[in-house]
Structure formats: C-alpha cells, structure tokens
Amino acid sequence: MNQPRRGQGPMLNFTKMHGLGNDFMVVDAISQPFRLRPEMIRELADRHFGIGFDQLLVVEPPGLPDVDFRYRIFNSDGSEVEQCGNGARCFARFVRDQRLTNKKVIRVQTAKGVIELRVGRGGMVTVDMGVPELNPPAIPFAADRRKEVYTVEVGDETVELSAVSMGNPHGVLVVDNVDTAPVAELGPRLENHPRFPARANIGFLQIVDRTHVRLRVFERGSGETMACGSGACAAVVAGCLRGLLDSRVDVELSGGHLVIEWQGEGSPVMMEGPTASVFEGQLRLPGDQPPRRRKNTRQGDTRPGQQRQQNRHRQPVISKP
Numbered sequence: 001m002n003q004p005r006r007g008q009g010p011m012l013n014f015t016k017m018h019g020l021g022n023d024f025m026v027v028d029a030i031s032q033p034f035r036l037r038p039e040m041i042r043e044l045a046d047r048h049f050g051i052g053f054d055q056l057l058v059v060e061p062p063g064l065p066d067v068d069f070r071y072r073i074f075n076s077d078g079s080e081v082e083q084c085g086n087g088a089r090c091f092a093r094f095v096r097d098q099r100l101t102n103k104k105v106i107r108v109q110t111a112k113g114v115i116e117l118r119v120g121r122g123g124m125v126t127v128d129m130g131v132p133e134l135n136p137p138a139i140p141f142a143a144d145r146r147k148e149v150y151t152v153e154v155g156d157e158t159v160e161l162s163a164v165s166m167g168n169p170h171g172v173l174v175v176d177n178v179d180t181a182p183v184a185e186l187g188p189r190l191e192n193h194p195r196f197p198a199r200a201n202i203g204f205l206q207i208v209d210r211t212h213v214r215l216r217v218f219e220r221g222s223g224e225t226m227a228c229g230s231g232a233c234a235a236v237v238a239g240c241l242r243g244l245l246d247s248r249v250d251v252e253l254s255g256g257h258l259v260i261e262w263q264g265e266g267s268p269v270m271m272e273g274p275t276a277s278v279f280e281g282q283l284r285l286p287g288d289q290p291p292r293r294r295k296n297t298r299q300g301d302t303r304p305g306q307q308r309q310q311n312r313h314r315q316p317v318i319s320k321p
C-alpha cells in the first residue's frame with residue numbers, strides 16, 4: 001500500500017502538537033527525507049484542505065558541536081523564522097517521545113542561535129530563550145535611537161509601542177483590556193508596517209498587576225494565535241523596561257498561562273509552560289511527476305479525500321494513501 005503510484009510522493013510521518021493552543025505539525029527529518037516548498041507548507045497549514053497548524057517544526061541533525069539537534073520553524077504562510085517559544089517546548093517533548101534522545105537538558109540550534117531546554121514533569125518544559133535584543137537595527141525596527149516606547153504612525157492615527165527581538169521581531173502595545181483591543185484591525189497593519197522591515201509579531205498587553213498580565217498576539221505569518229511564547233517573553237521585557245512589571249510574571253493568554261522570568265538587561269528570558277501531543281499521522285506527499293490524467297471523469301465523481309473538480313485550484317496536498 002505504501003508503494004507510491006506515478007504522481008505520488010513518499011509517505012511522511014508527523015505529530016500534531018500544541019503549546020496552549022498554539023499548534024504545530026512536527027516532523028522528524030532525521031529518520032525520513034523531508035523537503036517542502038512554501039506553497040506546500042501553506043496547503044498543509046490550511047485548516048480545511050490540509051492538516052491545519054500555526055507553525056511547522058522540522059527536526060534535523062545538529063549543525064554545530066555541543067548541540068543535540070537543529071530545528072527549523074515555518075509559519076503557516078510558508079515563511080521560515082528564527083524563534084518559536086511554544087514550538088521549542090513542543091520540540092523538546094517530541095524528541096523524547098520519539099526516542100531521539102533521553103536527555104532532560106537539550107541544546108538546540110535555531111536560525112538565530114542556540115537555546116537550552118529543560119524537560120520537567122507532566123509535559124512542562126523550561127526554555128532559556130536567550131538575551132532579548134533591544135537595539136533597533138538588530139530587531140530590526142526603524143528608529144534613529146533606542147527608546148523604551150516608540151510613536152508609530154499607522155494611517156491617520158499614532159500608536160505607542162515597544163520593539164523587542166527574542167530572535168524574532170515583536171512590537172508590544174499596552175492596552176486597557178485585551179478583550180476589546182483592536183487586534184484584528186491593528187495587528188496586520190503593524191505586522192506589515194514599514195518600520196518593521198522583516199515584519200513583526202504584534203502583542204497587545206494588559207497589565208493586571210506587577211506579577212500578572214493578559215496578552216493577545218497577532219503573529220507574523222500566522223495571524224492571531226491562542227498563545228505566543230516568544231511574544232510572552234517580549235511583552236514581559238517591554239513591561240519591565242517601562243517599569244510596570246516585576247521580574248517573574250504570570251502571562252495569561254487565550255490558551256492558558258506561561259511563567260516568564262527576566263532579571264533585566266543582559267540577562268536571558270526564562271519561559272516555563274506546558275506541552276501537548278494530540279495525534280500522530282501519516283500523509284502521502286505529492287510526487288514530482290504529474291499524475292496521469294484520469295479518463296471519462298464524471299462531474300462529481302471524486303475519490304474519497306479528493307476535492308471535486310470545481311475546487312481544482314485547491315486540490316489537497318494530502319491524498320488518501
């Protein structure tokens with residue numbers, strides 16, 4: 001059954017996971033060949049025609065000494081990015097569940113550097129997310145000098161935000177109430193704002209008190225997610241720099257809680273939170289050869305798993321094995 005027919009590619013094993021509802025397709029690219037183009041990632045990420053996920057995580061052999069793995073992160077729009085906090089925790093659980101390591105402290109290389117993960121009990125994972133970057137050129141954010149709060153023109157209005165990189169760029173706005181914050185309207189406009197030349201994740205931060213915040217994040221390349229780990233780190237850094245938060249903060253997101261700790265400039269941001277493995281799956285990737293055209297296809301005569309002809313442009317990547 002697993003022998004690919006003409007026009008079909010190899011089978012691909014994957015695991016569906018999430019960190020507080022920020023969900024991932026995770027692939028072990030060490031024990032199976034794996035190569036996906038951006039348009040195929042977009043198809044797989046589609047929540048109707050594909051598997052559906054916020055990010056794809058790809059586990060590869062290490063590329064550096066003293067590192068256990070490399071892992072690559074792709075948003076649902078197909079863009080490859082530097083950091084994913086919830087993804088890092090799920091990665092750590094994945095490599096242990098798949099018996100790729102039995103270590104409890106795992107060093108992993110991402111596009112932006114090496115981070116260290118510590119696996120706890122009951123699926124909890126602590127991540128050293130590294131030292132936040134605050135200098136505009138390194139975020140990147142267009143500004144003539146570094147400030148705690150920048151004024152940004154958005155159309156005919158202005159907003160105040162902080163700019164922080166956790167390896168990936170974030171803009172953080174303080175709002176009175178996340179439930180009424182203009183996430184859908186302002187999120188995409190700031191995500192793609194010219195002052196963020198690499199685009200940005202946009203956090204809407206409500207200060208409950210000095211040790212408790214609420215946060216919603218409109219993510220670069222994925223839209224609003226139920227949780228954003230690097231966004232939670234960036235939000236706490238922004239709140240601390242503005243003198244609004246203590247060093248250890250409970251960050252309440254739509255999908256649940258993260259604990260973020262930051263001792264101030266020059267020190268790393270520590271994130272602790274849960275992980276969940278939902279199901280393991282297998283799909284047949286399309287082959288490089290175009291499939292043979294089927295003869296006398298009656299309109300509406302579609303095999304299970306295939307879309308009707310009128311959706312031809314949205315043929316699923318996944319066909320029944």
Ligand SMILES: N[C@H](CCC[C@H](N)C(=O)O)C(=O)O
Binds near residue numbers: 055084085086225230
């Ligand atoms: N959308 C992010 C990547 C995923 C970050 C998020 N899922 C997290 O948990 O940190 C970016 O383009 O930088």
